[in-house]
Amino acid sequence: MLTIKKYSAEYKKNWDELVAHSRNGTFLFFRDYLEYHKEKYNECSFLFFKKGKLLAVIPGNINEQIFYTHEYLTYGGFIIDNTLKTADILLLFELLNKELRVLKIKAVVYKPIPFIYHQIPSQEDLYALFLLKAKRLACDISSSVFECKKIKFSNSRKDGIRKANKAGLVVEESDDYAGFWKILAANLQKKYSTLPVHSLDEITYLQNHFKQKIKLFVVKQKAEIVGGTVLFITGKVVHVQYIAANLEGRVTGALDLLFSELINTVCVSCEVFDFGKSTEQAGTVLNKNLIFQKEGFGARGVVYETYKYTL
Template sequence: MGISRTTIPKWNIVRYSAEDKERWNRFVCHSKNGTFLLLREYMDYHADRFEDCSLLIYCNKRLIAVLPGNISDSCFYSHQGLTYAGMVMSPSITLQQVRDAFHAVLGYLQEEYHLKSFIYRAIPHIYHRYPAEEDLYVLTRMGATLTARSLSSTIAPADRLPFRTLRRRQQKKALAHALTITEDEDFASFWEILEANLHERYHTSPVHTLEEICRLHRNFPQQIALFRVCNGKETLGGCVVYETEQVAHVQYIAASPLGKKQGALDLLFQQLICERYAHKRYFDFGISTEQGGQILNEGLLFQKEGFGARAILYDIYELKL
């Protein structure tokens, strides 16, 4: 009678190249935690700003995970140009395989690039199609430390909390001014308000230029939507929503001084939460923090909590190599 032997899995790490685009996209679409932000048509819009080092992870010649990433200043980041970009995993992957995959990735990065640090931007659980937090357990066991924790505000529309009195009062004010909401492609009129707000409050600009957000909308017309609140033909405010399978995520929010006075955003979010995206598992307002969570914008958080939103986290981990 022969003696059975356990087969040792063979791991192979491949750096992404353009010829892998179809394979990458197909895997992300069938993964348990990937979203359209991790498709190459989205990732590559700012390819000139980052040295891409995305990885395809094979176990016994089968693609089992992919890791969006870039290299900068002797560090690997998963990926600096994205809101989140952790390991995208096959639905069938096990904890042991995730552990082995991380060891294989880190060994590859050290051998090929002699990097000093591994910075990991975890995919928040609200975006997962199926439980997918094996990566966080493995990283913690490997000695990774939490270096940034940004706070976002999220609603579960099917079981949401009631709006606060102030938010309801502002909605009535908007209705009294006969404000209207439209979903269209007039990004230019909204971007003018957005840029003015960001410059006045934070002396900064939107992450995306007007040309970039228009190009992304053309690439993902079903996933990226613009909603404007108008008084007649005048744009008073609005938001850009990124729609994934589980989440309607507000990427940008802005209102003009008149829009704020007339309750434009209150009317908008009442309709988005209660009607347009009521079928979604989560409605995410985005973060209310700066500097990796060290500064909390309490006024912004107060507004979001007024709609019934409560905290979820966008975490970043670091592992010294």
């Protein structure tokens, strides 16, 4: 019989061990990642046990009588042990919903973990959401390259690579987050009047805690950074968290060279190279220029969805 407990700090080790050995978890669900900005939200996460053994967890927060899984994560939901089956997942939802009703929660916003992050198939939660008559709130399109089935680069991307090589650009791993953040912040401010989701202090803190999971690769012209990307390495998936190039980098094809090196050399041991979303406003607006660039590297569509159901 499965039982539920609300998360508290005494369960940190148990939580992290479950995530590490789960069939659909990534390092974004480790407590050190979840809690780097814990002052921003009202924590409400749960653990699920069977005969004293932890078999599932769900990270969450509460905002205005809505339970989110998680409001500050790109994706979330139940992180589960290999032994759990469909009936068990339905029971997890039943236990969670019962507990949330006690807390006077009126609705749940659930962000399923995209299939590319699953170690083995783990979409039982989508079936549970169907039974709960959940409404899809968002459908964002990301673009991924599968190592086992690569598509050739487009001519425009090949032209960019030739420009970069002619200009003498070089790709290298770096720890100069401050230098890259100047380019990234300037681009986001100019294009969207916004700032990176992570501040420089936050990304530096996270990289110090997850040195093998968060990496920066830059393109240099001589000693100057002209472009770069921050990668989140989540087991089988390399996810592009940030991309940016300055004017010189854009003119000389810096990003074309960068992603050619990453896809074809640096990241070949990973099964999926995910460029991230190219949509805004819950997926209703497609950034055609952005997805054109990603698809030029042979990337194709993977959706990141968000659902809501009432209690």
